[in-house]
Amino acid sequence: EADIYQTPRYLVIGTGKKITLECSQTMGHDKMYWYQQDPGMELHLIHYSYGVNSTEKGDLSSESTVSRIRTEHFPLTLESARPSHTSQYLCASSEFQRSSYNSPLHFGNGTRLTVT
Amino acid sequence: GNSVTQMEGPVTLSEEAFLTINCTYTATGYPSLFWYVQYPGEGLQLLLKATKADDKGSNKGFEATYRKETTSFHLEKGSVQVSDSAVYFCALSGGSQGNLIFGKGTKLSVKP
Numbered sequence: 001e002a003d004i005y006q007t008p009r010y011l012v013i014g015t016g017k018k019i020t021l022e023c024s025q026t027m028g029h030d031k032m033y034w035y036q037q038d039p040g041m042e043l044h045l046i047h048y049s050y051g052v053n054s055t056e057k058g059d060l061s062s063e064s065t066v067s068r069i070r071t072e073h074f075p076l077t078l079e080s081a082r083p084s085h086t087s088q089y090l091c092a093s094s095e096f097q098r099s100s101y102n103s104p105l106h107f108g109n110g111t112r113l114t115v116t
Numbered sequence: 117g118n119s120v121t122q123m124e125g126p127v128t129l130s131e132e133a134f135l136t137i138n139c140t141y142t143a144t145g146y147p148s149l150f151w152y153v154q155y156p157g158e159g160l161q162l163l164l165k166a167t168k169a170d171d172k173g174s175n176k177g178f179e180a181t182y183r184k185e186t187t188s189f190h191l192e193k194g195s196v197q198v199s200d201s202a203v204y205f206c207a208l209s210g211g212s213q214g215n216l217i218f219g220k221g222t223k224l225s226v227k228p
Contacts, residue, residue, distance in 0.1 A: 006159075033215075040220070041220070041223065042218075042220045042221060043160075043205070043218045045215060048215065056213065058215075059211075059212070059215075090159050091159075104150065104165065105152075105162070106161075106162075107159030107160040107161065109157070109158050109159045110158075110159050
């Protein structure tokens with residue numbers, strides 16, 4: 001049973017719309033992540049957070065923004081969706097340790113976004 | 117910087133065949149190594165891990181040994197099942213800001 005939840009699972013939306021992808025976890029994990037997964041399955045880290053009020057940009061530049069007001073919640077927002085944003089978005093969480101080497105990631109089931 | 121390279125797919129096998137998915141890495145220090153699996157329509161889940169040289173991670177019949185001399189962490193299973201059809205990701209720790217570095221994924225299809 002998943003301890004990290006993403007909604008919606010599928011979203012089809014028109015160009016220019018504002019959207020928010022939801023992600024919540026019940027494990028009390030401090031660190032959370034957003035990955036973009038392209039059709040070839042490769043993962044790209046676009047945002048992460050160390051905890052409340054912390055947000056960092058990942059390795060891949062993204063037009064999306066994130067917020068972390070509560071430990072359990074890490075939503076991702078696109079102010080104006082475009083067809084190039086069509087992708088699968090995966091949220092994940094992990095325990096935060098100073099040396100995070102042994103901290104596995106727990107993933108949600110993803111949101112598949114299509115922008116028409 | 118640290119990096120990981122895994123064999124490109126797709127890999128197609130018959131049921132009960134032997135599986136190897138190659139993964140090699142470059143790293144400074146002593147990273148931990150992981151295999152994640154993504155079943156169709158789902159997120160990734162940890163399959164196994166190894167935290168130091170010569171460690172063997174194992175789970176669900178899959179195994180991988182942390183080989184520092186060959187900088188490898190190849191995934192193996194003696195007899196695959198149709199239910200093993202998924203995408204497999206090799207990963208290592210030690211990315212920027214403590215994040216994991218993922219390989220590009222290898223898609224496995226097992227035919228009955």
